[in-house]
Amino acid sequence: MSSIDHFNLWSFDLNLLVAFDALMRERSVTRAAGRLKIQQSAMSHNLGTLRVLLDDELFVRVGHAMKPTARAEALSAAISRILEQAQGAITMRETFRPEREERTFSIGFSSELEVLLMPGLTAHVRRLAPGIRLLARPAQPDEVHRMLDDGELDLAVGCFGGGAERHRGKFLFEQSLLCCFNPALLNLAVPLSRDAYLTQRHALVSQNASIRGCLEDAVHAAGIELDVAMAAPEFLTVLSTVMQTPVIATLPARIVNRFAPLMGLLASPVPFDFAVTPISMLWAAQSDRDPASEWLRQLVEPVLAQIEGGMPSYGTVAANEIA
Template identity: 40%
Template sequence: MTIDHVDLARVDLNLLVALDALLAERSVTRAAARIGLGQSAMSSTLARLRRLFDDELLTRSPEGMRPTPRALALAEPLRTALRQVQALVRREEAFDPATVERRFTISLPDSTEVLLGPRLLAYLRAEAPGVQLLLRAFDRATMLEDLDTDRIDLAIALAPEGQLHHKTRLLYRDSYVCLFDRAQVGLEPPISLDDYLRFPHVLTSLRGTAHGVVDDVLAERGLGRTLAVTTPRFLAVPFLVRGAPVITTMHARLAHFFASALGLTVSPVPVPLAEVAVSMVWHASYDDDPAHRWLRQVLVRLAGETQEAESL
């Protein structure tokens, strides 16, 4: 499509930046703070946007500001266009990790933070001291929306399912093992299915439900297990296991880390469980952002190095 430069020149790019903030925050006050405007200035900007698009864009509701259908349709193309403009401007600058000043917000489970966090932090302090990390607890229910609204720059998740503008890249694959305290349960690896079902279990559930992949596999065989406790925190699991005669089933890389640190025992799971894939997910408009691309490359490299070190 041919660009109408005269018509386009009438549009203040700052209006589109403000609209993006308004759609992300759904609050005039928060949107104003996000881009450094006063509340009255943002209110005036919203009025100009309504005239520009001939639509209310945001209307008041008991829950706050609600986007109109026209605003919802604008949200994704607007975010993509602004990110492309940002990438175009930044591409003119030489990217140097040693001098860049940038903060990345990453959503990830505490299991991945334990495995990759120390290596990533050490690498950044040595190679990119101006890069700061803001790590957020992983929430699958809001992950894609958080990426779309720029609340997070990157997420690390199991088998993320997004739209075409959500890009993914595999970090590593993992299997499942059992973890327990030999002194508490009196078992030696490999444990039998009977022993596996005889003891109560600790389940880690990020979704807050008392049901996991193990329960699905057992149900297919007409079997079930007893859950002693369900927790959303992987870091709590080894201490729960060390304190009581219970068994947990968890990702092998994390289980071996806990076993080495706390003197626990690892055993194969006596039922077949599929491998899991841990991946990064980000918004496609950050594909060509030099700093974002560099961080993704660093994470892939560190994940590979961690896996190699664990196999030695």
């Protein structure tokens, strides 16, 4: 690509090219002024400026018409192409055809959202756009906005805050919790009482340096203390621990409903009203109108709705759960 002399172009009013093209098409100062919806005196001024800058008469009156000079004729085709290209660039909206697209989308997740959303989303994308690939990445609440800013993520789905003005977001659903345990290792009545919940040891999901992890703020707000035996970043690690150890796990209700029965675990409502961050979808403002990004975002909610509609419910769901 050849270098553009921005300084010289800045000093040349590019609107004069529009005026020149109108004069070439109308061959009349009056009609050219009408075409541009400006006063005739303004068009005469534009013509005078063009004559000085291009050092040529450009248009000579012959009878009632303005006849272009040889220089004007030579410039006409090039200027017309420039204006057509500018108009096309300004008015064009990129057409996205998913069936033809070759692209990799990086999606940041809270751990439980990855396993809930990615299988169904991949199936949809594979059917509609076989050339599109999905890369799931872990995203922590304190890092997700930077990852969107740096282009490391195209989209994020999880328990994330809204971010700054340069971010866009959409609420997806309220998060609720269930707890579960291995009834072969813990002889507890369901639903769990507060005393039973507090006297047992716990396994929690933690994606930071705190042993209380994702529940730390909720537990503190409830004014209680949990005896935490272990914490891990992946919920499957927590559930596997519960299978083999007499501990209680407190996890998102959708995870417990889906996986606890498969692992021989018994589910129960959490006997405390823990406030947890709702699930949202986030993206960077610069991709807000990108057709490919819009297409991907529009797939997320139907996939989640399909998962919810086909998900069996085990145990009693907490009273504040919003499906």
